[in-house]
Amino acid sequence: MSDPTEPVTPEYQRFDTEADFQTAVDRLLEQNGRELRVFDPDLEGLRLNSPARIERIERFLLASRTRRLYIVVHDPEYLMRRCPRGMRLLARFSHVIQVNRTIEEIREVQDAFLVLDAEHYVRRPVARFFRGAIGIHDETEALAMRSRFGEIWSASLPSVSATTLGL
Secondary structure: OOOOOOOOOOEEEEEOOHHHHHHHHHHHHOOOOOEEEEEOOOOHHHOOOOHHHHHHHHHHHHOOOOOEEEEEEOOOHHHHHHOHHHHHHHHHOOOOEEEEEEOHHHOOOOOEEEEEOOOEEEEEOOOOOOOEEEEEOOHHHHHHHHHHHHHHHHOEEEEEOOOOOOO
8 A cells, every 4th residue: 555645756648649639638637636616619529429528527526536637628519519429428427527628719729638636737839739748746747837828728618508598
């Protein structure tokens, strides 16, 4: 059994393919944490209509009542029109998931990342490519990404609702 007072060595791993990206996202979802923050231009690369991905996100959210998922996109159309499983997830967990859309002034931002608390992350410098990196227990970089997410979140508005009325 590991000593909780012992410092944890940060892990950093690069990836270059979609398969490696998907593996990194799955690994991130297996980590302990409370708040998952996602910024992606359109969410297409996250496979939010895949039963396996939805199951992993559900497991993450069900692990604790305090778990939250915050998502910011430039364009929510992919989620709303092509991800019925993602929309069902949003309906089921509407009390812990919020999806925002960026305001026009920052829509040129083209990277994508997921950050879990201020400790773990998956990042793609250019969202249309699957090249990027995962960091586990990398508090320095994860904290910077969480701060950046806060700035993006501040420049966004609530966007996607699980109901047609937005209730």
